[in-house]
Amino acid sequence: MIKNTENQLFPVFLQLNRLRTLLVGGSTVALEKLSALLVNSPHSNVTVVAKRIIPNVREFVKSYPSVQLHERAFEDADLAHVDLVLVASNNARLNRQIREESRKRNLLINVADKPELCDFYLGSVVKKGNLKIGISTNGKSPTIAKRIKELLNEALPDEIDETLNYMSQLRDLLKGDFTDKVKALNAHTAVLLTKEGNI
Numbered sequence: 001m002i003k004n005t006e007n008q009l010f011p012v013f014l015q016l017n018r019l020r021t022l023l024v025g026g027s028t029v030a031l032e033k034l035s036a037l038l039v040n041s042p043h044s045n046v047t048v049v050a051k052r053i054i055p056n057v058r059e060f061v062k063s064y065p066s067v068q069l070h071e072r073a074f075e076d077a078d079l080a081h082v083d084l085v086l087v088a089s090n091n092a093r094l095n096r097q098i099r100e101e102s103r104k105r106n107l108l109i110n111v112a113d114k115p116e117l118c119d120f121y122l123g124s125v126v127k128k129g130n131l132k133i134g135i136s137t138n139g140k141s142p143t144i145a146k147r148i149k150e151l152l153n154e155a156l157p158d159e160i161d162e163t164l165n166y167m168s169q170l171r172d173l174l175k176g177d178f179t180d181k182v183k184a185l186n187a188h189t190a191v192l193l194t195k196e197g198n199i
């Protein structure tokens with residue numbers, strides 16, 4: 001039985017360096033979205049289109065050569081040759097229009113703070129080396145998502161990345177069929193779930 005109250009979103013981790021992302025809007029909220037994209041995927045191919053681009057955005061993208069800025073109004077043609085769309089404009093009609101045009105082209109879209117116009121949501125992200133954890137509260141409370149991120153950031157030791165690298169080497173060394181490998185990897189990590197393991 002599927003309960004309506006449960007979180008039914010499906011999480012994925014995108015290779016934004018291989019995709020082309022359009023961001024419409026160039027102000028405070030656009031900067032938040034841009035920073036969420038680039039802090040996680042520094043080689044994201046992002047095209048920003050906005051009537052006005054604030055200096056903070058210009059400053060921020062200086063460290064990211066894969067970002068292009070276009071200070072002008074949005075045109076439908078901006079949707080050609082992109083894979084993903086994010087909108088952070090202050091114009092409700094424009095948001096709706098971009099949503100419709102994006103769906104016609106089968107593009108996935110996120111409109112900042114307008115869940116009803118979104119095909120996907122951004123999450124809070126915990127990162128320790130190779131480990132990345134995405135957090136969603138099903139849109140109920142982004143603030144709680146942020147707090148859980150802070151909690152996990154403190155709880156997970158930096159050494160977790162060494163463990164991941166060690167396990168990766170072990171994985172390459174292990175011989176035998178798939179089932180044997182899984183057994184061995186599970187045996188090596190069983191201790192992590194005990195208090196003494198203390199990941």
Ligand SMILES: C[C@@]1(CC(=O)O)c2cc3[nH]c(cc4nc(cc5[nH]c(cc(n2)[C@H]1CCC(=O)O)[C@@](C)(CC(=O)O)[C@@H]5CCC(=O)O)C(CC(=O)O)=C4CCC(=O)O)c(CCC(=O)O)c3CC(=O)O
Pocket residue numbers: 032033036110111112113114115118120121122123124125135136137138139140141142143144145146149
């Ligand atoms: C549905 C979703 C769609 C989407 O935008 O993708 C959405 C929607 C809305 N956000 C609103 C407000 C705020 N958003 C934040 C922050 C974040 N919001 C993010 C995601 C999401 N926000 C998606 C759901 C994620 C989930 O399921 O948990 C995070 C996780 C990721 C990111 O944006 O990068 C990022 C934390 C990053 C970090 O970890 O630091 C803060 C807090 C702050 O900024 O400190 C506030 C103010 C306080 C508050 O309201 O809680 C409003 C009301 C606007 C209004 O009142 O006008 C709506 C609209 C509505 O709910 O209807």
Ligand SMILES: NC(=O)C1=CN([C@@H]2O[C@H](COP(=O)(O)OP(=O)(O)OC[C@H]3O[C@@H](n4cnc5c(N)ncnc54)[C@H](O)[C@@H]3O)[C@@H](O)[C@H]2O)C=CC1
Pocket residue numbers: 024025026027028029030049050051052053054072073074088089090091094112113
């Ligand atoms: N600022 C905030 O903290 C919050 C913002 N929001 C939502 O996010 C939206 C954006 O927020 P801000 O960045 O603060 O807005 P803003 O008003 O500072 O910036 C809007 C951006 O949209 C661009 N824009 C407007 N019409 C355009 C067009 N036709 N083509 C291309 N670009 C166009 C503007 O040039 C500007 O860069 C708000 O309207 C609101 O719905 C929601 C909650 C909080």
